[in-house]
Amino acid sequence: MTPTADVDKGGNDEGGSDEERNARTVTRDGGSGATGVDPQQLWLGPAQPRRGRRPAFSREAITEAAVALADAEGLEAVTMRRVAERVGAGVMSLYSYAPDKETLLELMVDHVSGELPTASGLTGDWRADLREVAHLQRELMLRHPWLPAALSTRRVPGPNTLAFLERALAALRPTGLDGAAKLEVFAQLTGFVAGHVAHELAQASVARSPSRVAAEARYLAAMAADGRHPELAGVLAAPGRAQDPEATFARFLNRLIDGLGSD
Amino acid sequence: MTPTADVDKGGNDEGGSDEERNARTVTRDGGSGATGVDPQQLWLGPAQPRRGRRPAFSREAITEAAVALADAEGLEAVTMRRVAERVGAGVMSLYSYAPDKETLLELMVDHVSGELPTASGLTGDWRADLREVAHLQRELMLRHPWLPAALSTRRVPGPNTLAFLERALAALRPTGLDGAAKLEVFAQLTGFVAGHVAHELAQASVARSPSRVAAEARYLAAMAADGRHPELAGVLAAPGRAQDPEATFARFLNRLIDGLGSD
DNA sequence: TCTATTTCCGTACGTTGTACGAGAATAGAG
DNA sequence: CTCTATTCTCGTACAACGTACGGAAATAGA
Helix, strand or coil: CCCCCCCCCCCCCCCCCCCCCCCCCCCCCCCCCCCCCCHHHHHCCCCCCCCCCCCCCCHHHHHHHHHHHHHHHCHHHCCHHHHHHHHCCCHHHHHHCCCCHHHHHHHHHHHHHCCCCCCCCCCCCHHHHHHHHHHHHHHHHHHCCCHHHHHCCCCCCCHHHHHHHHHHHHHHHHHCCCHHHHHHHHHHHHHHHHHHHHHHHHHHHHHCCHHHHHHHHHHHHHHHCCCCCHHHHHHHHCCCCCCCHHHHHHHHHHHHHHHHHHC | CCCCCCCCCCCCCCCCCCCCCCCCCCCCCCCCCCCCCCHHHHHCCCCCCCCCCCCCCCHHHHHHHHHHHHHHHCHHHCCHHHHHHHHCCCHHHHHHCCCCHHHHHHHHHHHHHCCCCCCCCCCCCHHHHHHHHHHHHHHHHHHCCCHHHHHCCCCCCCHHHHHHHHHHHHHHHHHCCCHHHHHHHHHHHHHHHHHHHHHHHHHHHHHCCHHHHHHHHHHHHHHHCCCCCHHHHHHHHCCCCCCCHHHHHHHHHHHHHHHHHHC
């Protein structure tokens, strides 16, 4: 549905001509007490099993349904029941493709990350290249407004995420930073973009509800009127011009990236 | 329990000597279709009602119980049942003090924000003052690791949050920015700190589980070995020294703040 | 004492994620 | 072809959640 370019299944299909072999049971980590799923199992899980009933669905189809649902109605609309309904499967069938809901969220994140252009575009000016990386991330998050929230929990990067990380690392090559530092910069940049977009979206959403805005303004005015908040009173008295979100983003991004050179 | 300095109840207790009058039913916004609660009602709600059964608990006690629970077992341990249990109340009694769980979360956030020192400390060097603001926020978030996650949903600032905002606005006074720009800077800064601390905490938590780290390393190595991720391979080959989290925070913070001057 | 008001909370409902296990489909072995 | 091992499908069931409802209990003013 969406123009994705998945990089699933590490190139180990030996002679298999059949499609849709990325649907496979992922067993939980039986290891030493850690929650979650073995990333190896998840992302480059076995595509071998040639016995048993043939899968009626695919991990991709399920992920796409979940993404469509989140795009249309937000992350809280993504329940196992509604995803199953959309896919035409029984609820419990989903668990043959993802061991739990959290994993399904990881699949969603990596799926939409497939929309990010991964190759090309390196000018050699690492600041410009990094700006481009951030802008691509922002556009992706605006297209999938649930993404900032879904990113906020710790995850292991999937193939598409890793492909984009590769691009970011390439952009950072001229800086001569060591590995950990490059990763740190990328994480920081992603976090910054996610935070900014989340703020942007919340702002836009609140603005759509005038009564809420009015109530909040009344409340702030009442607080400012008690004399103990002179600065707040000043802000309310001279709010200034409302800015274009894109320009604000670019401004803060420039500041962050310009600052990166000093180390 | 925690050394908080609440600024509850806007100064409208007329001659009342009795304490604990901030426990009051907060009705939902009957207005034009917006979800949530009228901030006015919530934060400076009526302390008048002198009829009816006396409250057996207090909003403060309930909030403190919820905070203690979140500190000890994380945000997902904060359920209405467990909070009630801790407070010694029936579950439904909580709803006399907060109209719903989301509001309880707001109360929690504002409650711990009371730990932030609000007065003083202004050197006049706005960069230094802003750095101090950020450091205070980080320390608060490290003390209450659930805070970054709780902040991620849109909220109306409570009295304690507002008091700290006042401090930040005072720090920004020398910049001569207009009101909206100051607020934007504060939001951006808070978002940055929250993102960074969340990352820090996730890092630290993962590091405690060696099998997980090993599994992830194995996975990344396998991905890097396919030849299509040369930069990732380079990073894994030359990871560099692990850094002190505090120093990393300070470095990124400096970069962000130094960049703020250019506009 | 009566009545209005407010709080307390047991019960109950709808929704969630998911454990369990019976049945259906398939591939290879005999 | 039949048998068996394997894999997927999904109805049922359960515990935990947020919270609506409404009766009982407590209190203040009439």
